Amino acid sequence: MSGKLFLENLLRYNTACRQLCALCYKEVHRTRRTTLGSPAYCTKLSRFLNTPKWCNETLIMVSISQTRLFSTKLGKGSGKTKIPKPKAKQEKQEVEIKQRMSVAELAQAMNKDVDHVYEALLHTTIDLDSLEPDSLLDEVWIKEAVKKSGMKYKWAKLTEGKVRENKDAVNRPPADPTVLVARPPVVTIMGHVDHGKTTLLDSLRKSQVAAMEAGGITQHIGAFLVQLPSGEKITFLDTPGHAAFSAMRARGAHVTDIVILVVAADDGVMKQTVESIQHAKNAKVPIILAVNKCDKPDADTERVKKELLVHDVVCEEYGGEVQAVHVSALKGDNLKSLAEATVTLAEVLELKADPTGLVEGTVIESRTDKGKGPVTTAIIQRGTLKKGCTLVAGKSWAKVRWMFDENNRAMSEAGPSTPVEIVGWKDVPSAGEEILEVESEQRAREVIEWRKYIEEQEKLKEDQQVIEAKQKEHQESYSKERDTMSHLNWRQRKSAMYRANKQRMAFRPKERMENEQLALPVIIKGDVDGSVEAILNILDSYDADEQCELDIVHFGVGDISENDINLAETFSGVVYGFNVDANKAIQQAAVKKGVQIKLHNIIYKLIDDLKEELSSKLPPTVAENVVGEASVLATFYVTVGKKKLPVAGCRVNKGQLDRKMKFKLIRRGDIIWKVKTGMECGLSMDKDIDFQPGDEVVCYEDTEKQQEICWDPGF
Numbered sequence: 001m002s003g004k005l006f007l008e009n010l011l012r013y014n015t016a017c018r019q020l021c022a023l024c025y026k027e028v029h030r031t032r033r034t035t036l037g038s039p040a041y042c043t044k045l046s047r048f049l050n051t052p053k054w055c056n057e058t059l060i061m062v063s064i065s066q067t068r069l070f071s072t073k074l075g076k077g078s079g080k081t082k083i084p085k086p087k088a089k090q091e092k093q094e095v096e097i098k099q100r101m102s103v104a105e106l107a108q109a110m111n112k113d114v115d116h117v118y119e120a121l122l123h124t125t126i127d128l129d130s131l132e133p134d135s136l137l138d139e140v141w142i143k144e145a146v147k148k149s150g151m152k153y154k155w156a157k158l159t160e161g162k163v164r165e166n167k168d169a170v171n172r173p174p175a176d177p178t179v180l181v182a183r184p185p186v187v188t189i190m191g192h193v194d195h196g197k198t199t200l201l202d203s204l205r206k207s208q209v210a211a212m213e214a215g216g217i218t219q220h221i222g223a224f225l226v227q228l229p230s231g232e233k234i235t236f237l238d239t240p241g242h243a244a245f246s247a248m249r250a251r252g253a254h255v256t257d258i259v260i261l262v263v264a265a266d267d268g269v270m271k272q273t274v275e276s277i278q279h280a281k282n283a284k285v286p287i288i289l290a291v292n293k294c295d296k297p298d299a300d301t302e303r304v305k306k307e308l309l310v311h312d313v314v315c316e317e318y319g320g321e322v323q324a325v326h327v328s329a330l331k332g333d334n335l336k337s338l339a340e341a342t343v344t345l346a347e348v349l350e351l352k353a354d355p356t357g358l359v360e361g362t363v364i365e366s367r368t369d370k371g372k373g374p375v376t377t378a379i380i381q382r383g384t385l386k387k388g389c390t391l392v393a394g395k396s397w398a399k400v401r402w403m404f405d406e407n408n409r410a411m412s413e414a415g416p417s418t419p420v421e422i423v424g425w426k427d428v429p430s431a432g433e434e435i436l437e438v439e440s441e442q443r444a445r446e447v448i449e450w451r452k453y454i455e456e457q458e459k460l461k462e463d464q465q466v467i468e469a470k471q472k473e474h475q476e477s478y479s480k481e482r483d484t485m486s487h488l489n490w491r492q493r494k495s496a497m498y499r500a501n502k503q504r505m506a507f508r509p510k511e512r513m514e515n516e517q518l519a520l521p522v523i524i525k526g527d528v529d530g531s532v533e534a535i536l537n538i539l540d541s542y543d544a545d546e547q548c549e550l551d552i553v554h555f556g557v558g559d560i561s562e563n564d565i566n567l568a569e570t571f572s573g574v575v576y577g578f579n580v581d582a583n584k585a586i587q588q589a590a591v592k593k594g595v596q597i598k599l600h601n602i603i604y605k606l607i608d609d610l611k612e613e614l615s616s617k618l619p620p621t622v623a624e625n626v627v628g629e630a631s632v633l634a635t636f637y638v639t640v641g642k643k644k645l646p647v648a649g650c651r652v653n654k655g656q657l658d659r660k661m662k663f664k665l666i667r668r669g670d671i672i673w674k675v676k677t678g679m680e681c682g683l684s685m686d687k688d689i690d691f692q693p694g695d696e697v698v699c700y701e702d703t704e705k706q707q708e709i710c711w712d713p714g715f
C-alpha cells in the first residue's frame with residue numbers, strides 16, 4: 001500500500017469512526033439503554049458506514065471509548081450541550097479534607113481561622129453552640145463548610161498520617177538519682193483457685209480498718225494501702241489472680257514490685273500455682289511465699305516448700321532467697337509477719353521514685369459512678385498528683401476534680417506507690433492504661449486527638465492487610481479461571497472485558513431485557529492505576545452471577561466524568577469512585593439522569609456498598625411464619641338462616657388463629673373467631689368443608705426477607 005493510499009484510508013477510517021461515534025452517542029441517548037447492541041441497530045450501522053458486518057463489533061467498541069471525547073467536543077462545537085467552563089473551577093481554592101476533621105483542622109486546611117468555619121456553618125442545621133475547635137465534624141459538614149467558602153475539596157491521601165507531626169504524650173526521661181526517694185512496694189497476690197487469695201486480701205484490708213479510727217468506710221477501689229505500726233506502707237492491688245496481673249503486663253504496665261504467692265498448706269502446689277510462678281518470673285518480679293490455711297489439721301507446710309523446689313522457687317530454709325510465711329488468712333494469723341517480710345524484701349529491692357514533676361501512673365480499675373461520673377483507681381508511679389492536674393490515659397483525659405483513698409476520704413495529694421481514686425475523667429479509661437500528666441487541657445485534647453487518629457490509621461492498615469491477605473487467597477483460587485487473561489496487562493484486560501461486554505450485549509439483547517433487574521452494571525473510577533487494579537482484582541472474584549450479574553461496563557483513572565454518567569444512564573448502572581471526586585455539574589447531571597454516584601475512600605467500604613447494591617437487586621424471599629396451630633376435636637352443624645353450616649370444634653394448641661391471616665392443612669378458608677392458646681373455638685369456613693376430628697389447622701402469614709448476595713469477596 002502506497003503512503004498516500006494508507007493516509008487516505010486512515011482518514012476515511014477516522015471520519016467513519018467520528019460518524020459512528022456521533023450516531024452511537026445519539027442512538028444511545030435516543031434509545032436509552034436498549035438497542036445499542038441489537039441486530040437492527042448493527043444493520044443500521046452497517047448501512048450507514050457501508051462496512052461489512054464483521055467489523056461492527058469492533059467499531060461499537062471504539063465508539064464507546066470515544067464517547068467521552070465526542071460528548072466533550074459536542075458541547076464546544078454544536079452548542080447543544082453546555083458543559084461548564086473549567087475556568088471558574090480552576091480559580092477555586094482546593095482544600096484537602098478527610099473523613100474525620102476537627103473544626104480547627106478544617107480551618108487550617110482552608111488557610112482560615114476557626115471563626116471562618118463557624119461562619120460557613122452558620123445557616124445550616126448543625127448545632128454551633130456545641131462546636132469546639134477540637135470537635136470532630138462529620139464529612140457532610142466538612143464538605144458544606146468548604147463549599148460555602150467558595151472552595152472545592154479534595155480527599156487527602158490515606159498515607160497522610162506518615163507525615164503528620166507526632167503529638168503524643170510520652171514518659172519523661174529517667175529521673176536524676178539525687179531526686180529519688182524511697183517508696184512503698186506495690187504487691188499482687190496470686191495463687192491457685194480457692195487457696196485463699198480473697199480471704200487474705202480481706203484480712204489485710206480489715207486489719208487496716210481496725211487500725212483506723214472509727215467511721216472509715218472501706219470500699220473496693222482496686223488497690224489499698226496498709227500501714228504497719230512501724231510506719232512502713234505496702235500497697236496491695238486488690239485484684240487477685242494472675243488474669244489481672246497478665247492483663248496489666250500485656251498492656252506493658254509495670255505496676256507490681258512483689259508477688260505474694262498463696263499456696264494452701266492442705267492442698268499443695270496446683271496448676272494455677274505453677275502458672276502464677278511463671279507470670280512472676282516472666283515479669284521478673286520476686287516472690288514471697290504465703291503458706292495459707294495453716295490452721296487446718298491436715299496442713300503440711302514442708303510439703304508445699306518441697307513441691308515448689310521443682311518449680312525453682314527455693315525457700316530460705318532450702319538455701320534459696322524466697323521468704324516463706326505460714327499464715328491463716330481466715331483467722332488473721334501471722335499477717336503481720338507477712339507484711340514485715342514484704343517490707344524487708346522492698347528494702348532489698350531499694351524501691352525509689354521521683355515525687356516531683358509531671359505525674360506518671362497506671363489505671364488499676366475504672367468504672368462509672370452515678371454521682372462522680374467516670375472514676376479510676378490509679379497507682380501513682382512518678383510525681384505527686386494534686387487536684388487540678390490535667391491527665392491523659394488511653395483516649396481519655398481528666399482535669400482532676402477530686403481524689404479519694406480506699407476509705408473514701410478526700411486526698412489533697414498522692415505521691416509514688418499511692419493508690420488513689422481519681423474523679424474528673426471525660427471518658428472511662430481502661431485498666432492497665434498509662435496515666436500521664438500534661439501541661440494544659442489544650443495539650444490533653446491534642447494528645448487524645450492524635451491517639452484516636454493513630455488508632456484509625458492502624459485500623460485502616462489492618463483492614464488493608466486483611467483485604468490484601470484475602471485477595472491473595474482468592475486470587476490463587478481464581479487464577480485458573482483467569483488463565484486466559486493472565487498474560488495481559490490490566491489495560492489489555494480492559495479491552496478484553498469491553499469486548500466481552502459488547503458481545504454479550506450484541507448477542508443476547510432479549511435475555512438482557514428480561515434479566516435487567518438481575519444485573520448490576522457498574523462503572524469503576526479510581527485515583528490511580530493501582531487502586532483501580534486493586535478493585536478489579538476483588539471484582540474478579542465475583543461468583544454470584546446466578547443471583548445477579550455484575551457487569552463492569554467501564555473502568556478507568558480520574559474523577560467521575562460526564563462520560564461515566566452517560567454510560568451509567570445508558571446501562572442503568574451505578575458509578576463507583578475510589579478516592580476521586582465528582583464535581584457539582586457532574587453530580588447535577590447524575591441526579592437529572594437518575595444515576596447513582598457512590599464515592600468511597602476505603603476499598604472494603606466500596607465493596608461492602610457494592611454488595612449491598614447487588615443484594616438490593618435480588619427479589620425478597622418469602623417465608624411462612626406460623627402464628628397458630630389448632631386441632632379439630634369434633635364437627636357439628638349450625639343453622640344460619642335456612643342454611644346448615646359445617647363447624648369444626650377446635651382446640652388451639654399454639655399461638656392464636658387470626659382470620660386476617662392465611663390458613664393451611666385443613667383446606668383453605670377464613671376463620672370467624674380470633675382465639676388464644678388453650679381456648680376452644682368453633683371454626684367455620686366460607687366454603688363447604690367437611691371437617692374431620694383430628695384435622696390440624698395451621699394459621700400463618702407470609703413474611704418477606706431481603707436476600708443477600710452470596711458473593712464473598714474475602715473480607
Ligand SMILES: Nc1nc2c(ncn2[C@@H]2O[C@H](COP(=O)(O)OP(=O)(O)OP(=O)(O)O)[C@@H](O)[C@H]2O)c(=O)[nH]1
Nearest residue numbers: 192193194195196197198199292293294328329330
Ligand atoms: N481454714 C481456712 N480456710 C481458709 C483460709 N483462707 C481461705 N479459706 C477458705 O478457703 C475458701 C476459698 O477462699 P478464697 O479466699 O475465696 O480463695 P481464692 O483463692 O480467693 O479463690 P478464687 O477467688 O476462687 O480464686 C473459702 O471457703 C475460705 O473461707 C484459711 O486460712 N484457713
